[in-house]
Amino acid sequence: MGRIELLTELRRLTFKIIIHIFLGASSTSVMEALEKEYTKLNYGMRALRIDLPGFAFPKAFKARKNLVSIFQNVVNERRKEKLENPNKTTKDMLDQLIDAEDENGRKLADDEVIDIMIMYLNVGHESSGHTTMWATLILQQHPQYFQKAKQEQEEIVKRRPANQKGMTMKEYRQMDFLSKAIDETMRYITFSLMTFREAKRDVKLNGFLIPKGWKVFVCYRAIHQDPQVYPNPRIFDPSRFDISMFSNTNFWLAIGVNGLCLFSC
Structure with missing residues (x-):
């Protein structure tokens, strides 16, 4: 069997997903150009x-300037499309940002x-790739939880209509155990340390x-490993996030307040 660099491939996957959320069915060349420049930007920030x-x-x-240039071309093209087709019904994140206005009717300028887009590209893609990698590895180390998550997914697929293509939001909301496993993964490994x-x-x-x-320094890992908050903190246990056992999420700071990234607040 061949070998892959799991994190590298998951980063590519999450990057592709987030660009689809941002730009919809964007061209392959645009996606590749964005990924190339973002990788340079990401290394430079660290x-x-x-x-x-x-x-x-x-x-x-230099990479950020190139990202701005690429996104500017996309924004210009999108504004042109909206003028030609003002009744467009399907909207991605870029459409929402272009259409957004404040209480005074002011809309966002292109640079805003x-x-x-660049901010959310960073906070949405990097953390998702790492969390997916760790969840994959940890579930492999805990076969009882892996089987439970797998069974949940199989049952969702069995209930899916034959003519349905892809996953729906309704199905996503049925992934109760997998959601808890991911929440526990973010507590267990604490991707954002401080x-x-x-x-x-x-x-x-x-x-x-x-x-x-x-200045205030908040150490997320210290909170997540505090036995007064999480009994047996070094044990991976998704049931911590059962409502009956863990209804107070004020101590869950996966990547920010109550799991929300602080950079996006």
Whole structure:
């Protein structure tokens, strides 16, 4: 049997999915160009700030400019399509951003639309690839949970009408155990380890005063491995997320507050 780099392939898969969410049935050439430039940007965001030729940091700056250029061409084409076909019913994320307006009727400018797309490209793709990889590996290490998740999927497929193509949102909502297994995976491995915040005003928290201007460091892993919050924290147990056992999600900080990425709040 051949060998693959699981994380690399899952990154490609999640990238393809998120681009489909963003742009719908986009061309292969556009997707490949976006993936190429995003990879450079991603490496640069995690590199030392060495602004010299050949290093990842300056390559990331150039890659972001290239991403903006690619997205600008897509936005221009989409605006042209909307003028030619104003009654278009199917909408992807780009359509929603172009059509969005605030309470005063102001719509997003092109650079704002593109900034949002690049931001969500990062936070939506990277964490999804890593979480999928870890969930795959951990379920393989726990065959009892793997079989339960597999059986759930098989039952959903059996109930599917013969003429149905692809998965529906209704089916997705029926994946109760798999959802718990993924939630427990994010607790167990804690993809996003920490975050930093600054107090914009004096804050009282559990009897302590955090003065305005102070920096706050939150360690997600310490919370997820706290036995007072999660009994036997080093044991992988999806049943933690049964409502009867774990109804308070304030301590679940997979990639942000209650599992929501802080970068998207």
